[in-house]
Amino acid sequence: MNSKKLALIQTAMKLFYRKGIHAVGINEVLKVSGIAKKTLYHHFSSKDDLILACLxxxxxxxxxxxxxxxxxxxxxxxxxxxxxxxxxxxxxxxxxxxxxxxxxxxxxxxxxxxxxxxxxxxxxxxxxxxxxxxxxxxxxxxxxxxxxxxxxxxxxxxxxxxxxxxxxxxxxxxxxxxxxxxxxxxxxxxxxxxxx
Structure with a gap:
């Protein structure tokens, strides 16, 4: 798995698990991970797609x-x-x-x-x-x-x-x-x- 994709999944997973899925926006995942929005949407078509990857x-x-x-x-x-x-x-x-x-x-x-x-x-x-x-x-x-x-x-x-x-x-x-x-x-x- 691509290292940036894995970093996005791991960051989102930690945030979703700690705060709740609906309480965490994509911008927070990007800020904490330090990864660009373009990279996120290269790997995931939507927040739901990212959530599924986290699951x-x-x-x-x-x-x-x-x-x-x-x-x-x-x-x-x-x-x-x-x-x-x-x-x-x-x-x-x-x-x-x-x-x-x-x-x-x-x-x-x-x-x-x-x-x-x-x-x-x-x-x-x-x-x-x-x-x-x-x-x-x-x-x-x-x-x-x-x-x-x-x-x-x-x-x-x-x-x-x-x-x-x-x-x-x-x-x-x-x-x-x-x-x-x-x-x-x-x-x-x-x-x-x-x-x-």
């Missing part, structure tokens, strides 16, 4: 980080619990790759672009599906019943999303630690989980 950039950053956290422990139940340890590190700014915590960029972006026909909204949905697809094989490692595996995966994703939202909206940075025992209960008692 793809953050997606790759998050997915690489998330996989690394799960790959550091044995597959299955240990990896499921590692999700909440990883989130705790992120919330408390102990994961340099993720930068300073300000909620989920994809939740934030989808809230600002709530139209279901928006490419931005679709990119946010795709990210959540991708994260679920990473979690699912770890559930499959100990739950052979496909229906129960799907239900448990969905429940774990809800716990993950709830922890992220609670950490951001309520500034409860212990949210992932607090919910981890419930995740452990779900994975250790899957038959009970099916009745939720």
């Amino acid at each position: 793809h950039y953050r997606e790759q950053l998050f997915i690489d980080w998330f996989k690394q956290q799960l790959d550091a422990v044995p597959a299955g139940k240990a990896a499921i619990l590692a999700i909440f340890d990883a989130l705790d590190s992120w919330f408390n700014n102990r994961s340099p790759a993720m930068g300073e915590f300000n909620g989920c960029f994809f939740i934030n972006a989808s809230a600002e672009y709530g139209r279901e026909d928006s490419l931005i909204y679709a990119a946010c949905q795709q990210h959540k599906s991708h994260v679920r697809a990473i979690i699912k094989p770890h559930v499959d490692a100990f739950e052979a019943d496909e229906n129960k595996s799907n239900q448990l995966t969905d429940s774990l994703c809800l716990l993950k999303e709830g922890a992220i939202t609670t950490a951001k909206v309520q500034a409860k940075l212990s949210a992932a630690r607090d919910i981890k025992p419930l995740a452990a209960s779900l994975i250790n008692h899957p038959l009970r989980q099916a009745n939720i």
Whole structure:
């Protein structure tokens, strides 16, 4: 990727994540990046195009980080619990790759672009599906019943999303630690989980 294009994406990503997408104009991105407007429009046809590039950039950053956290422990139940340890590190700014915590960029972006026909909204949905697809094989490692595996995966994703939202909206940075025992209960008692 062109270095100026990458600089624009990284600058915009930081600004959008910290301040919100609608709160940041193109001129602010240009000022902070030190890159000319002509160069920006050479790489991006619109602000929405830049936002999509930021979403793809953050997606790759998050997915690489998330996989690394799960790959550091044995597959299955240990990896499921590692999700909440990883989130705790992120919330408390102990994961340099993720930068300073300000909620989920994809939740934030989808809230600002709530139209279901928006490419931005679709990119946010795709990210959540991708994260679920990473979690699912770890559930499959100990739950052979496909229906129960799907239900448990969905429940774990809800716990993950709830922890992220609670950490951001309520500034409860212990949210992932607090919910981890419930995740452990779900994975250790899957038959009970099916009745939720």
